[in-house]
Amino acid sequence: MLLLIPLLCFAGFVLNILFGRQWSQKVAGAVGVAFPAAAFVLALRVVSQYNPAQVAAGGVALPWIQAGLLSIPYGLQLDQLSLVMLLIVTGVGLLIHIYSLGYMAHEGGFYRFFALLNVFMFFMLTLVLANNYLLMFIGWEGVGFASYMLIGFFFHKDSASRAGMKAFVVNRIGDFGFLIGLFFIFERFHTFTFAQLFPLVKQMPVEAAWGGPLTVIALLLFVGATGKSAQIPLYVWLPDAMEGPTPVSALIHAATMVTAGVYMVCRSAAIYDRAPHALEVVLAIGALTAIFAASIGLLQRDIKKVLAYSTVSQLGYMFMACGAAMYGAGVFHLMTHAFFKGLLFLGAGSVIHAMNGEQDMWAIRAGAPGGLRKYAPVTFITFLIATCAISGIPFFSGFYSKDKILYDVLTSANGSALWWAVGTLAALMTSFYMFRALFVTFFAGPKPDARHSKPEEHKGGEHHHPHESPKVMTVPLMILGFLALVGGYIGIGDRFEHFLDPIFDTGVPAQPIHPIAGGEWTVTAVSVAVALLGLLIAWLFYIKNPELPERLATSMRGLYELVWNKYWVDELYGAVITRPLRAFSRVVLWRTVDVTLIDGTVNGVGSTARGAGNGLRQQASGQIRSYATWVALGAAAVLLYMYFGGPRA
Amino acid sequence: MVPLSFYLALSAILFILGVAGFIFKQDIITVFISIELMLNGVNLAFVAFSHALRQIDGNIFVFFVMVIAAAEAAVGLAIIIAVVRNRNSLEADRMSLLRD
Numbered sequence: 230m231l232l233l234i235p236l237l238c239f240a241g242f243v244l245n246i247l248f249g250r251q252w253s254q255k256v257a258g259a260v261g262v263a264f265p266a267a268a269f270v271l272a273l274r275v276v277s278q279y280n281p282a283q284v285a286a287g288g289v290a291l292p293w294i295q296a297g298l299l300s301i302p303y304g305l306q307l308d309q310l311s312l313v314m315l316l317i318v319t320g321v322g323l324l325i326h327i328y329s330l331g332y333m334a335h336e337g338g339f340y341r342f343f344a345l346l347n348v349f350m351f352f353m354l355t356l357v358l359a360n361n362y363l364l365m366f367i368g369w370e371g372v373g374f375a376s377y378m379l380i381g382f383f384f385h386k387d388s389a390s391r392a393g394m395k396a397f398v399v400n401r402i403g404d405f406g407f408l409i410g411l412f413f414i415f416e417r418f419h420t421f422t423f424a425q426l427f428p429l430v431k432q433m434p435v436e437a438a439w440g441g442p443l444t445v446i447a448l449l450l451f452v453g454a455t456g457k458s459a460q461i462p463l464y465v466w467l468p469d470a471m472e473g474p475t476p477v478s479a480l481i482h483a484a485t486m487v488t489a490g491v492y493m494v495c496r497s498a499a500i501y502d503r504a505p506h507a508l509e510v511v512l513a514i515g516a517l518t519a520i521f522a523a524s525i526g527l528l529q530r531d532i533k534k535v536l537a538y539s540t541v542s543q544l545g546y547m548f549m550a551c552g553a554a555m556y557g558a559g560v561f562h563l564m565t566h567a568f569f570k571g572l573l574f575l576g577a578g579s580v581i582h583a584m585n586g587e588q589d590m591w592a593i594r595a596g597a598p599g600g601l602r603k604y605a606p607v608t609f610i611t612f613l614i615a616t617c618a619i620s621g622i623p624f625f626s627g628f629y630s631k632d633k634i635l636y637d638v639l640t641s642a643n644g645s646a647l648w649w650a651v652g653t654l655a656a657l658m659t660s661f662y663m664f665r666a667l668f669v670t671f672f673a674g675p676k677p678d679a680r681h682s683k684p685e686e687h688k689g690g691e692h693h694h695p696h697e698s699p700k701v702m703t704v705p706l707m708i709l710g711f712l713a714l715v716g717g718y719i720g721i722g723d724r725f726e727h728f729l730d731p732i733f734d735t736g737v738p739a740q741p742i743h744p745i746a747g748g749e750w751t752v753t754a755v756s757v758a759v760a761l762l763g764l765l766i767a768w769l770f771y772i773k774n775p776e777l778p779e780r781l782a783t784s785m786r787g788l789y790e791l792v793w794n795k796y797w798v799d800e801l802y803g804a805v806i807t808r809p810l811r812a813f814s815r816v817v818l819w820r821t822v823d824v825t826l827i828d829g830t831v832n833g834v835g836s837t838a839r840g841a842g843n844g845l846r847q848q849a850s851g852q853i854r855s856y857a858t859w860v861a862l863g864a865a866a867v868l869l870y871m872y873f874g875g876p877r878a
Numbered sequence: 879m880v881p882l883s884f885y886l887a888l889s890a891i892l893f894i895l896g897v898a899g900f901i902f903k904q905d906i907i908t909v910f911i912s913i914e915l916m917l918n919g920v921n922l923a924f925v926a927f928s929h930a931l932r933q934i935d936g937n938i939f940v941f942f943v944m945v946i947a948a949a950e951a952a953v954g955l956a957i958i959i960a961v962v963r964n965r966n967s968l969e970a971d972r973m974s975l976l977r978d
Binding site for chain 1: 897900901902909970971973974975
């Protein structure tokens with residue numbers, strides 16, 4: 230039954246990739262949605278029959294790799310953690326599939342799109358349900374492949390196919406670390422299966438040194454996580470990945486795939502708990518990524534780019550929770566993030582749809598006189614809910630999870646006030662840039678846009694008026710809006726984390742927490758204040774007094790340039806890594822090794838054989854009389870040899 | 879009594895005539911006859927040695943060669959007829975299709 234859930238998605242992929250080309254859009258879309266829907270229904274059934282006592286028994290397992298001592302099953306398991314992930318992936322995935330029916334209706338390659346979405350679901354479910362690291366790695370690579378194909382979905386666009394390649398190559402660097410980590414695990418424990426591996430890990434002591442085996446493994450696994458989950462230094466692929474269709478950004482690059490790294494770290498909690506130095510690294514990287522990406526997000530003009538940097542930043546929060554060894558909080562934020570960030574992307578897609586492909590927020594503002602919220606009320610309200618959720622406005626889902634993370638970072642033994650301050654500052658930025666996006670996209674500018682509206686209409690705007698999206702797109706928005714609104718309530722009183730406790734009970738005794746004055750309420754008060762402050766500044770800058778941001782930008786020109794150019798990280802990577810690598814490849818690998826050495830050898834062998842063959846070919850003239858002449862001459866030569874020089878009998 | 883060397887000389891002359899005919903003639907029928915000539919040259923040598931050495935083996939070889947020659951003549955002529963029907967030509971040099 231559990232096995233059937235990913236296989237259903239795979240069946241959808243196979244059907245669409247084989248026959249989709251001949252089907253009409255209706256049939257291809259119906260098939261593409263029906264299989265994930267069946268998977269979701271099945272997942273609900275599996276979850277409703279879920280019995281915590283059976284977790285230890287493991288799930289289903291088919292023999293997969295059997296070689297000597299190595300035995301790796303194709304095994305899926307359902308425990309508290311994979312249960313949460315299963316529901317997120319199938320639930321949010323299904324909503325986004327339905328939404329895509331409307332969004333992709335006017336794009337080419339409809340069947341290809343759904344086939345790839347389905348195969349993504351298959352690999353993602355394999356990843357989260359796998360009962361061993363190797364199968365998880367298969368899913369890990371599979372989602373990377375699906376992501377590559379979908380980023381480059383509009384492959385006739387040069388920037389899209391380049392972005393796909395960038396994502397693939399950057400992920401490959403992370404995967405390399407992950408794979409080495411897996412080798413270390415096998416070298417030490419001789420098993421990949423979680424049920425056998427973690428009991429062995431739990432017998433190991435907590436490591437104080439940097440070079441301990443578990444620390445090394447944890448750090449290598451984290452390299453993989455930085456690639457997949459877009460953390461410093463490998464985050465550069467995610468903003469470019471926005472070249473893909475917007476539902477892809479929602480499903481893969483916000484709600485599910487990019488959280489695989491968080492999931493993997495949480496799954497490996499037993500290892501990380503015994504490697505405090507690795508946890509320090511995770512916490513530092515998470516916090517730095519959170520604030521770094523949030524600061525870039527402050528100045529982006531493209532609505533999807535804002536959301537992309539926001540995703541990177543929110544993933545940083547999840548890693549902060551993991552680094553504080555509070556994995557439950559990380560998974561909690563992962564879930565609420567899947568709701569509100571999926572919703573934000575779908576809302577952005579709806580806006581882009583309404584504005585006929587326009588992604589620049591100021592152009593959207595100019596193209597919808599009086600504010601887009603009047604033309605697309607459902608999109609506006611759901612976007613507002615998601616914005617409140619991500620900013621941490623009280624009683625929205627993100628408030629509960631982000632607040633929990635900040636509290637944990639401040640109080641846990643691994644955390645510190647420094648990283649809490651960084652996280653809170655990032656929360657201020659988050660609130661600001663999200664409300665900035667909301668105000669600029671949906672509200673009219675302060676003056677009637679006499680300057681902008683005229684040229685807009687000349688550009689052919691007569692044919693296209695901003696409009697609300699069809700029902701097939703707004704209904705998923707409403708459902709996700711509901712989830713983004715109430716999704717946090719299951720975490721009240723730490724119920725969600727207690728549900729996950731059996732997974733994160735790693736046998737390391739709980740560290741005493743730093744008590745703070747006023748307890749959790751102090752942190753909450755600061756978080757709320759920060760969220761409201763961000764809202765206020767955004768309102769001041771983009772509704773009340775729109776000259777202010779420009780004046781600020783001119784007064785701090787240097788800083789503005791630095792952030793606007795994304796700290797020149799892409800340029801830095803290009804100069805330090807990509808260009809030397811390309812030069813090395815061209816001069817040494819291509820000109821020297823390939824052309825001279827390999828081509829020289831291969832061509833030399835080939836031309837020698839050809840020359841010899843050419844000579845011999847002259848003999849095979851096909852003339853029977855010339856053959857006979859050669860036979861006669863040969864016989865004569867043998868006779869002469871025997872008569873004059875041969876061995877005497 | 880005729881000495882053995884006379885027989886062997888005649889045998890060699892017949893064989894060389896056969897070889898020369900095979901190599902230098904274009905006409906495929908002549909080539910075919912040349913083959914028979916070579917076979918009979920060899921036969922003559924066999925018989926001569928058999929008589930001179932008072933042994934029966936040479937005679938037996940000759941019978942074998944004659945049988946093979948008869949079979950070869952039947953198959954060979956059939957092939958020649960088929961070739962001539964197809965290509966309307968008896969020139970040996972033009973039969974080089976198998977080379978390609």
